[in-house]
Amino acid sequence: MVKHVALALCFERLNTKPAPYRYVDTHAGIGAYDLQGDEAERSPEWKDGVGRVWEAERAAPQDVRHALAPWLNVVRGMNSGGLQHYPGSPFIAQRMMREADALRLCELHEPSALLLREALGRDRRVKIEQRDGFEALPAYLPPPERRGLVLVDPPFEVGTTTRKADFEWMLRAARGACRRWPQGTYVFWRPIKDVEQVAEFDGELASMLIEDGGIAPEKVLIADLWIRAIGEGKLAGAGIVIANAPFGVAEHLRAALPWLCDLMRQGDGAGWRVETPAAE
Numbered sequence: 513m514v515k516h517v518a519l520a521l522c523f524e525r526l527n528t529k530p531a532p533y534r535y536v537d538t539h540a541g542i543g544a545y546d547l548q549g550d551e552a553e554r555s556p557e558w559k560d561g562v563g564r565v566w567e568a569e570r571a572a573p574q575d576v577r578h579a580l581a582p583w584l585n586v587v588r589g590m591n592s593g594g595l596q597h598y599p600g601s602p603f604i605a606q607r608m609m610r611e612a613d614a615l616r617l618c619e620l621h622e623p624s625a626l627l628l629r630e631a632l633g634r635d636r637r638v639k640i641e642q643r644d645g646f647e648a649l650p651a652y653l654p655p656p657e658r659r660g661l662v663l664v665d666p667p668f669e670v671g672t673t674t675r676k677a678d679f680e681w682m683l684r685a686a687r688g689a690c691r692r693w694p695q696g697t698y699v700f701w702r703p704i705k706d707v708e709q710v711a712e713f714d715g716e717l718a719s720m721l722i723e724d725g726g727i728a729p730e731k732v733l734i735a736d737l738w739i740r741a742i743g744e745g746k747l748a749g750a751g752i753v754i755a756n757a758p759f760g761v762a763e764h765l766r767a768a769l770p771w772l773c774d775l776m777r778q779g780d781g782a783g784w785r786v787e788t789p790a791a792e
């Protein structure tokens with residue numbers, strides 16, 4: 513959810529300037545999720561996530577509501593009769609981007625790519641490619657508009673194991689991308705299961721962005737939310753590393769994350785952070 517809240521905040525900021533921009537989603541997924549379908553019935557975790565936010569948001573402090581507003585507006589827009597659908601990253605992008613902006617979406621798996629096409633419908637701004645997003649990324653950069661946002665959001669989990677290769681592929685993709693286009697905004701998502709693994713990955717990613725891409729340390733932002741104690745072998749939460757975070761995103765996330773954490777916590781070990789590597 514932090515990923516989608518942050519993404520919507522980035523789009524909101526990009527929309528403040530009239531020049532067109534491009535969104536690249538390397539692992540796009542199916543676009544939108546049916547919360548009443550069989551799949552959602554089998555894994556009803558959404559009830560403790562977006563379900564709780566949906567119920568509690570009106571009573572949230574003003575700064576929290578401001579921070580969540582761009583994302584929640586998209587959620588509300590597809591749920592006029594109560595919470596039944598959840599927007600994935602491509603859907604948030606499609607709803608928030610303007611007439612002259614462009615979306616480039618990669619989804620490797622055919623059934624998911626078909627669902628994605630269905631979810632987004634006919635839209636001349638959108639190009640969907642059924643291919644490996646890590647492999648495809650260099651060809652998209654730099655985008656012709658010279659403005660934009662890249663989301664790198666691989667699955668990581670296969671059954672209950674965290675797929676280590678995705679960490680490695682992500683680092684490789686980040687190095688290539690920030691060398692080709694150091695001005696771009698990048699959002700890298702990763703799970704939180706093991707503190708050391710996350711610290712090592714973040715350290716490597718941040719130094720790569722700073723040293724290979726020449727991105728200023730204060731423009732690298734780490735935002736995490738974990739709902740239970742980390743290190744019990746279970747997925748505890750997730751977070752993002754943003755390169756060239758647009759102005760205001762850090763402040764909004766600092767307002768929203770403590771509230772989201774209190775709302776979704778499962779036990780004493782829950783927590784959140786919004787940091788730049790320079791401040792560590």
Ligand SMILES: C[S@@+](CC[C@H](N)C(=O)[O-])C[C@H]1O[C@@H](n2cnc3c(N)ncnc32)[C@H](O)[C@@H]1O
Nearest residue numbers: 539540541600601619620621644645665666667
């Ligand atoms: C975590 S989901 C993406 C969620 C989506 N970005 C969102 O926020 O709504 C990861 C997706 O990546 C797809 N996938 C897995 N490996 C891939 C690859 N190498 N290239 C592109 N897509 C891939 C999976 O089929 C899955 O749909």
